[in-house]
Amino acid sequence: MNMRIKILGSASGMPTLGKHGACVWINFADKNILLDCGEGTSKQMLRNKLDKNVIDAIAISHYHPDHVIGLFMVLQMLYLQNRKKSITVYLPEKIDEFEKILNYFYTFPLRCTYELNLALTSEINKDYKQITVIPSDHLHNLKNFIDEYKFSNELLSYSFLVNENGKHFLYTSDIWHTDYFKEYLGYLDLLIIDALHPEAREIISVSSNTKARIILTHGISQELEKIIFSSNDNNKFEVADENLEIHI
Numbered sequence: 001m002n003m004r005i006k007i008l009g010s011a012s013g014m015p016t017l018g019k020h021g022a023c024v025w026i027n028f029a030d031k032n033i034l035l036d037c038g039e040g041t042s043k044q045m046l047r048n049k050l051d052k053n054v055i056d057a058i059a060i061s062h063y064h065p066d067h068v069i070g071l072f073m074v075l076q077m078l079y080l081q082n083r084k085k086s087i088t089v090y091l092p093e094k095i096d097e098f099e100k101i102l103n104y105f106y107t108f109p110l111r112c113t114y115e116l117n118l119a120l121t122s123e124i125n126k127d128y129k130q131i132t133v134i135p136s137d138h139l140h141n142l143k144n145f146i147d148e149y150k151f152s153n154e155l156l157s158y159s160f161l162v163n164e165n166g167k168h169f170l171y172t173s174d175i176w177h178t179d180y181f182k183e184y185l186g187y188l189d190l191l192i193i194d195a196l197h198p199e200a201r202e203i204i205s206v207s208s209n210t211k212a213r214i215i216l217t218h219g220i221s222q223e224l225e226k227i228i229f230s231s232n233d234n235n236k237f238e239v240a241d242e243n244l245e246i247h248i
């Protein structure tokens with residue numbers, strides 16, 4: 001076994017009973033990393049017996065609340081559990097600003113029981129050679145708005161490609177289009193894909209270009225649901241199951 005993967009949170013931005021906010025737990029080479037940290041991640045860590053020292057790092061794809069809001073409770077939980085081991089949190093942009101937010105929330109990194117390192121998601125490959133980030137255009141539709149009000153948001157959002165011992169896994173996080181990761185489809189073993197935002201025909205077309213196991217997460221668009229559950233395409237897709245542990 002090269003990698004263990006579990007979707008701890010499969011809901012979209014709309015809070016959903018029975019589902020948690022976006023989070024994927026990956027385990028490889030004795031390392032445990034959370035990709036995204038939506039609402040309910042702390043409870044999912046407890047449920048999955050992820051002891052205070054198990055998680056080595058948390059990487060956030062982008063700053064939409066459904067991908068990051070659980071971080072505050074996870075950091076507070078690790079403090080209350082008296083964690084001593086350092087942890088690195090990879091953030092898509094604005095590290096210094098984020099540290100200020102932690103201070104506003106009285107989650108002072110300087111008072112943590114553990115060393116809290118903040119780094120850029122784009123640099124995670126320096127620490128974990130298995131993980132490559134792929135920038136996506138998920139936030140680009142906000143550019144005019146950001147420019148008009150002169151906000152400082154950098155509109156950065158990433159997908160994560162993980163490669164361990166020749167096994168490849170891609171977690172898209174939120175995306176509008178699928179073409180920017182087409183080049184990887186040929187050798188993917190597992191694809192966990194946002195099934196809410198892209199047009200249904202794009203997701204169907206992905207399935208004909210890869211042998212990967214495809215898991216739909218982040219909810220599912222009505223259009224896609226209608227197509228795949230009323231056709232022969234339904235055997236190409238699985239819907240995310242927060243109880244399922246995947247080995248590749």
Ligand SMILES: [Zn+2]
Pocket residue numbers: 012013022064066067174218
């Ligand atoms: Zn989202």
Ligand SMILES: [Zn+2]
Pocket residue numbers: 062064138174
């Ligand atoms: Zn988003």
